[in-house]
Amino acid sequence: xxxxxxxxxxxxxxxxxxxxxxxxxxxxxxxxxxxxxxxxxxxxxxxxxxxxxxxxxxxxxxxxxxxxxxxxxxxxxxxxxxxxxxxxxxxxxxxxxxxxxxxxxxxxxxxxxxxxxxxxxxxxxxxxxxxxxxxxxxxxxxxxxxxxxxxxxxxxxxxxxxxxxxxxxxxxxxxxxxxxxxxxxxxxxxxxxxxxxxxxxxxxxxxxxxxxxxxxxxxxxxxxxxxxxxxxxxxxxxxxxxxxxxxxxxxxxxxxxxxxxxxxxxxxxxxxxxxxxxxxxxxxxxxxxxxxxxxxxxxxxxxxxxxxxxxxxxxxxx
Numbered sequence: 001x002x003x004x005x006x007x008x009x010x011x012x013x014x015x016x017x018x019x020x021x022x023x024x025x026x027x028x029x030x031x032x033x034x035x036x037x038x039x040x041x042x043x044x045x046x047x048x049x050x051x052x053x054x055x056x057x058x059x060x061x062x063x064x065x066x067x068x069x070x071x072x073x074x075x076x077x078x079x080x081x082x083x084x085x086x087x088x089x090x091x092x093x094x095x096x097x098x099x100x101x102x103x104x105x106x107x108x109x110x111x112x113x114x115x116x117x118x119x120x121x122x123x124x125x126x127x128x129x130x131x132x133x134x135x136x137x138x139x140x141x142x143x144x145x146x147x148x149x150x151x152x153x154x155x156x157x158x159x160x161x162x163x164x165x166x167x168x169x170x171x172x173x174x175x176x177x178x179x180x181x182x183x184x185x186x187x188x189x190x191x192x193x194x195x196x197x198x199x200x201x202x203x204x205x206x207x208x209x210x211x212x213x214x215x216x217x218x219x220x221x222x223x224x225x226x227x228x229x230x231x232x233x234x235x236x237x238x239x240x241x242x243x244x245x246x247x248x249x250x251x252x253x254x255x256x257x258x259x260x261x262x263x264x265x266x267x268x269x270x271x272x273x274x275x276x277x278x279x280x281x282x283x284x285x286x287x288x289x290x291x292x293x294x295x296x297x298x299x300x301x302x303x304x305x306x307x308x309x310x311x312x313x314x315x316x317x318x
Contacts, residue, residue: 022303023141027120032112039121042104043128051242054129055193056097061126062186062296063091064119066176067155069300071147072118074155075101075313081149088155093231094196098314101125105313118313119144123297130289133192135244138290141297145307148316162199162259166269169261176299178292184265184274185288186296190236191248195258197222198230203260209267211255214238218258234258246286249279 028035047054064074067085074091075098076084085091086098101121108116120142131137160172173183201222204215221232235241236258237248248262252275257263266275278285308317 023143023298023301025139025141027142028112028116032108032115034111035108035116036124038107038111039104039124040128042100042107043125044132046100046103047129047132051133051192052194053097053100054133054244055189055236056095057100057122057129058126058189059193060095060097060101061122062189063095063155063159064122065296065299066158066160068147068151068158069302070119070123070144070297071300071302071307072122072144072310072313073147073150075118075122076147076150076316077314079315083152084150085152085155088152088159090155090159090161101313109311114309114311117144117146117307117309119146119301121313127293130189130244130293133242133244136286136290138294141294143301143303145302145304146310146313147302147307160261162195162261163202164261164264166264166267166271169264176296178295178299180271181274181288182292182295184271184278185285185292187262187265188246188248188278188285188289190258190262191240191246192242192244193236194233194241195236196230197232197234198226200234200258200260201226201230203258203263207260207263209255209263210257214254214256236262246278246282249275249285253279 043057060074063085064070064072067073074085074095078084078087086095101118104121104125105118108121123140123142123144127138127140158172160169164172169183170180203210204218204222205224218234221229221234223229237251238256239247239251251257252263252266255263257266265271278288311317
């Protein structure tokens with residue numbers, strides 16, 4: 001009986017390992033030992049040149065993972081056989097940083113030919129961007145392979161828009177096996193970066209849970225007529241827009257969340273206490289964010305013989 005229990009336990013452990021152990025922090029240690037340092041130096045240079053690029057690279061990884069898993073599909077240009085994700089509503093006219101990823105890919109290919117996937121480059125670049133802007137670090141699990149297709153339809157279905165309420169956000173993240181704490185922590189990436197007027201105009205003019213002075217300061221560059229100034233930008237965190245810190249949560253407590261989907265995290269609902277915790281403890285936020293990024297990076301990766309290692313991130317190997 002005891003042996004049978006032992007065997008059952010071993011089987012369960014093996015099954016858990018197979019499910020969660022597909023990716024490894026040491027995946028390139030032998031095949032491409034300079035991969036991580038090559039990516040880091042390129043990201044550091046890009047963020048040093050333009051701080052906003054850090055947020056753009058984090059967003060690329062997020063938008064990649066939420067659509068059919070972390071498989072580099074967001075980087076694929078449209079072809080005759082599929083319409084990709086870049087033209088989807090959440091990405092069209094706002095997604096950026098592909099040129100930086102292309103540059104990194106070129107550098108990585110120079111040291112290790114057809115070894116490091118574009119999907120892994122996205123995951124590492126997101127971590128290095130956060131570090132470059134003063135945020136926490138974490139161990140990135142590696143071994144993802146790249147998709148051979150992309151879907152505009154799936155991007156529009158799965159990427160949560162800025163109009164989402166708390167229930168819809170919770171559902172969208174749960175659909176990707178991410179917890180409510182993961183959701184609140186990942187939203188904290190909005191401590192860096194900018195958003196377009198079209199994403200927050202309705203909040204400025206139609207919502208009451210917004211600081212009046214804050215709203216007034218934004219209206220000049222985001223006038224009421226729809227279509228007027230749609231592309232004008234405002235920082236998602238007006239306090240420290242280029243520093244990865246926990247000011248985003250302090251802003252929410254002052255009703256200074258830029259997007260509707262930001263402020264719903266602190267609006268008398270179930271996530272209020274998590275926001276308070278992250279606002280009062282930078283360490284708590286950093287820890288939760290690092291954990292959430294690893295969890296997000298584990299969404300449906302292609303491994304083994306699935307997909308391919310693309311030579312150019314924007315197109316499938318010929």
